[in-house]
Amino acid sequence: MSFCSCSGSKNTGLRGGLKPFKDVKLHFAVPLFKADGTRNSILSTETVDQTFLDAKINNADVTQRWYPIGKFKNVTDERADPSTETFNDGSSQITIQGVRTFTGLLLDYPPEYITNLQKHACDRFGVYEVDSCGNLRGVKNSTETQLYPIEINKGYFEPRLVKAVAGTNAERLQLTFEFDQNEFDNNLLMISCDDITADLLNSSGLIDVNATNLTSVSTTGFTFTQETAYNYFGQSVLAEGWVLADYTLTNNTTASTIVITSVTEAPNGTYEFVIPAQTSSDILSITGIKDGLELITFEFSTP
Amino acid sequence: MKIGNTSFNVEAIKNMTFSEFEKIYKGKYKGNPSLKEVFKKLGGKVVNKIAKKDNTEDK
Numbered sequence: 001m002s003f004c005s006c007s008g009s010k011n012t013g014l015r016g017g018l019k020p021f022k023d024v025k026l027h028f029a030v031p032l033f034k035a036d037g038t039r040n041s042i043l044s045t046e047t048v049d050q051t052f053l054d055a056k057i058n059n060a061d062v063t064q065r066w067y068p069i070g071k072f073k074n075v076t077d078e079r080a081d082p083s084t085e086t087f088n089d090g091s092s093q094i095t096i097q098g099v100r101t102f103t104g105l106l107l108d109y110p111p112e113y114i115t116n117l118q119k120h121a122c123d124r125f126g127v128y129e130v131d132s133c134g135n136l137r138g139v140k141n142s143t144e145t146q147l148y149p150i151e152i153n154k155g156y157f158e159p160r161l162v163k164a165v166a167g168t169n170a171e172r173l174q175l176t177f178e179f180d181q182n183e184f185d186n187n188l189l190m191i192s193c194d195d196i197t198a199d200l201l202n203s204s205g206l207i208d209v210n211a212t213n214l215t216s217v218s219t220t221g222f223t224f225t226q227e228t229a230y231n232y233f234g235q236s237v238l239a240e241g242w243v244l245a246d247y248t249l250t251n252n253t254t255a256s257t258i259v260i261t262s263v264t265e266a267p268n269g270t271y272e273f274v275i276p277a278q279t280s281s282d283i284l285s286i287t288g289i290k291d292g293l294e295l296i297t298f299e300f301s302t303p
Numbered sequence: 304m305k306i307g308n309t310s311f312n313v314e315a316i317k318n319m320t321f322s323e324f325e326k327i328y329k330g331k332y333k334g335n336p337s338l339k340e341v342f343k344k345l346g347g348k349v350v351n352k353i354a355k356k357d358n359t360e361d362k
Contacts, residue, residue, distance in 0.1 A: 220327075243310035261316070261327075264309040274327055276315070 021190050022131040024077060024104070026070030026201055028056075030149040032124040035063040041138075041146035042128075048136065048191060053198035057205060060248070060289060066128075067120070068203045069175070072104030079185065099153075099178050100185075105162075106173040110230050113173060114159045116208070121157040126150045126180075130200045134193035139183060147189060151180035206294040209239045211286070216272070219280055219302045223272040226295060238269025239293055246290040249275065252299065253282040278302050306341050316345040 030040050040063075046052060056066035080098030087093070106113075126149030129137045138147040157177040164171040208229035216223045226239035242265065249258040261274040278284065282302045288295035304311050309328075316324065324342050336344070 243305055244312060245310070259315060260312060262309050262311045266308050 019133075019135070019192065021129070021135055021137055021188075022133050024075050024102075024129045025072055025132050026068060026130040026203070027072075027127040028130070028136075028149070028200075028203075029067040029069055029120050029125055029127050030065075031063045032126055032149065032151060033063065035061060039146075039148060040064060041141070041148050042136075042191070044145045044147075047197075048195070048200075049197045050199065053200065053203060057203060058289060058292075065206075068205045069117070069127075070104070070106070070130075071201065072175075073107060073172075075102070075104040077102045097181070097184070099181060100183070101176065101178050103174065103176045106175060107170065109173045111161045111173075112230065114161065117159040117173075117175065118157070121152075121154040124151065124154060126152055132201075134196060134200050135190045136193075136196060136200060137188055137190040139187045140189040144189070147191065150183050150188070153178040153180050204292065206289065206292055209288075209293045209295045211295065211298050212236075213270075214298075214300055217300060217303060219278045219282075220276070221272065221274045222284075222300070223270065225270045227269070228293065239290075239295070240265070240268045242271065242288065242290050242295075247273075247286055247288040247295070249273070249284060249286045251278060251282050252285050253279070258284070304345060306336070306344060311345050313345050316342070316347055319347060321347060 033039055042048065053066075056064075057068065059065040077100065079100040082094045082098050083096045084092040085095050126139075128147075128149050131137070137150075139150050140147055155178075157175075159173055159175045162169070162172050162174050209226050210229060211224040212227055213225045214222060226242065227236045228239050231237055242263070244260050244263045247260060247263065249260055250256070251258050258275050258278070261276065263274075264272045266272065280302055283299055284302065285297055285299045286295070287297040304313050321339065321342050324347060325338055328338060328341075
């Protein structure tokens with residue numbers, strides 16, 4: 001795709017009633033590609049309602065999941081002047097468009113949140129933008145049948161802590177990133193908030209749950225405690241009320257799913273698993289999702 | 304199926320004898336009904352050993 005395409009219409013008329021995209025309040029970070037190599041997109045035939053949004057945010061496949069980031073304050077999103085070549089007669093020619101850079105502030109986020117933000121840049125990813133009206137914007141394909149996330153330059157995605165200054169500003173995180181240089185502004189297209197029934201602006205991503213105190217590991221069972229992330233030092237908030245159907249257990253050694261026999265929660269937040277007998281020294285991994293929480297996959301070996 | 308604080312895979316329990324079930328859950332299950340009642344509720348078949356001549360259990 002090029003910004004200097006000369007084919008097609010040059011007409012300059014514009015029908016009335018089109019609303020502009022307003023200030024960005026939230027991003028949905030989305031991997032560019034699914035595990036099967038196809039691109040993540042919103043199809044023109046899909047309706048962005050709450051069911052659609054919940055399925056995206058809670059998708060068990062991390063390569064298809066949407067990760068809400070925001071709401072942002074003090075957003076700046078500007079494209080730098082283009083690079084040019086200047087000739088002896090003083091005239092210039094544009095050689096490449098300037099880089100578009102986004103900066104926004106995230107209030108009330110702990111410093112350790114930086115770690116999860118940074119991980120987005122481990123693979124190619126993009127963002128759908130949501131403005132203060134609830135419009136959603138991405139990049140159209142050539143036939144306008146798919147809306148892709150806007151690709152981020154994963155080499156420049158920098159969340160940082162900005163500490164408080166007495167009387168001036170509270171502590172916050174600042175997220176700065178560049179959009180990919182192959183993203184052109186003329187390909188941006190939005191889904192109007194009039195066509196969206198999902199509550200995009202108040203969406204929130206899954207919260208990490210970490211397994212701790214793995215005990216009683218045998219070939220037929222194991223026990224661990226579940227704690228949610230982002231607590232004060234020494235404090236733990238347990239993830240309670242999970243049941244068998246919330247978990248996925250895999251035998252990595254045999255590359256097979258294990259059908260869990262039972263899960264007992266006792267005391268609250270601690271779960272005892274009974275499973276069919278596995279072979280000694282097999283590597284097992286467990287993960288799970290429930291009510292906006294995700295048990296981060298962890299591996300262990302049978303004795 | 305959740306009984307007390309334990310959620311069971313009913314299909315897995317159906318394939319167990321009560322002895323196997325008892326061996327796993329005796330002393331662990333914190334529910335109010337007896338272990339035999341839980342086993343029945345989950346679709347397991349409890350056979351009266353005395354009534355059977357060969358003193359075995361059915362699945």
